[in-house]
Every structure is written in structure tokens, then in C-alpha cells.
Amino acid sequence: RKEVEQDPGPFNVPEGATVAFNCTYSNSASQSFFWYRQDCRKEPKLLMSVYSSGNEDGRFTAQLNRASQYISLLIRDSKLSDSATYLCGSGGATNKLIFGTGTLLAVQP
Amino acid sequence: DAGITQSPRHKVTETGTPVTLRCHQTENHRYMYWYRQDPGHGLRLIHYSYGVKDTDKGEVSDGYSVSRSKTEDFLLTLESATSSQTSVYFCAISERGVRDTQYFGPGTRLTVL
Numbered sequence: 001r002k003e004v005e006q007d008p009g010p011f012n013v014p015e016g017a018t019v020a021f022n023c024t025y026s027n028s029a030s031q032s033f034f035w036y037r038q039d040c041r042k043e044p045k046l047l048m049s050v051y052s053s054g055n056e057d058g059r060f061t062a063q064l065n066r067a068s069q070y071i072s073l074l075i076r077d078s079k080l081s082d083s084a085t086y087l088c089g090s091g092g093a094t095n096k097l098i099f100g101t102g103t104l105l106a107v108q109p
Numbered sequence: 110d111a112g113i114t115q116s117p118r119h120k121v122t123e124t125g126t127p128v129t130l131r132c133h134q135t136e137n138h139r140y141m142y143w144y145r146q147d148p149g150h151g152l153r154l155i156h157y158s159y160g161v162k163d164t165d166k167g168e169v170s171d172g173y174s175v176s177r178s179k180t181e182d183f184l185l186t187l188e189s190a191t192s193s194q195t196s197v198y199f200c201a202i203s204e205r206g207v208r209d210t211q212y213f214g215p216g217t218r219l220t221v222l
Binding site: 032034042043045049087089091092094095096097098099100101 | 140142144149150151152153154157159165167168199206207208210211212213214215216
């Protein structure tokens, strides 16, 4: 079983829709969590850090559920420009950040 | 954008040849990482460094070695390239390790024939 797992998608949604991704992690010692966005043939860029209390940045909301060991990303009012691959990352007691394989989002006009 | 460059950006080489990829940062961050990204596998950590001359293995370190002789440079070497090492290689930096944002370089696309 992979340490961090994501549904690869693709998630095809119309503009304006709300879409949610989950990411499960198996290492209960994980202490830090992130969502990255990666455009085609580009490097990943940080979208959000995920805090225990959850956090929101405009149309994006990230949540952490330690009991069930998953993090989530909610995107409201999807834009065409949100089309990308979304990677979750989980860091534990070591200095290693483990990434999921990514979820592909395609927002349709 | 964080000051990270990778060189070369593209490389085609033949099986059995040595290859060195360079990551250079201008941020003076302590931690540096090498990842490879392949379809279906996502980003996988090869090696990382937590200081000058301090390195450790990641999850896919076989066939790779690294060196960090100064803060700003982190080199990844494929001693004898194989076709299975055809991939996109990303370097990343962070100030405080996994508790901190990792900033990625633009990537190196390596093809081993």
C-alpha cells in the first residue's frame, strides 16, 4: 500500500462547480500536510498548507482528519484556470515529504 | 519565485553513460531534495540533503548518488544510466524540512536510450 494515496481522476467538472479531492496517508506519525498544484510540464507549486484546524484561502478549503488519516481539498466556483493536477504531500518524523500520485482536474466551459 | 535553477533542462544520453544533474539555489535554504516524477508513480524522493555534506536516501535511491559541497549546490549523479531512469527530475528546497513549504525547480527532462 502506498504511504499517500489519491484518486488519479480525471475529475471533469463544469465551470462554477464545487469539487472535492481526498488524500489518505498511512503514517500516523505524519505531522505536516500540503496541497500542491502542478500544471502540465511544469514544476509543482504550493497551493496550501493543511493545518489541524483547517484553513481557507479564497475558493479553496483544506481540511485534515487525523482520526481517519486523510486530508481534503475543496474548490468552490471552479474556474477554467483551476485545471491542473493536484498533489498532496505528507511529512512525518523524518525529513521526507511523501507525495501522492496526483489528481487531475479538468474544468469544462 | 524561489531562486532555484536546474541544469541541464533537457538531456538525452545512452545507456551506461554517467550523468550529473545540477540544482542551484540562491535562497540559502538548508534542505535540498531530488525527486523523480513518472506517470502513475507521482513524485518520488531519490535523495535529500539537510546541510553541507549531509545527505540521506529517499525511497528510490538505487542507482543514484548525490553530493553537496556547498549550501547552494546539490548534484545528482547517475553512475551508469539505464532506460528505467528516463524521467523528469525535480529539485526542491525548503528552509525547515518537511514542516515547511518545498519550492521546486523547473525540472530536468532526462531520456536514456
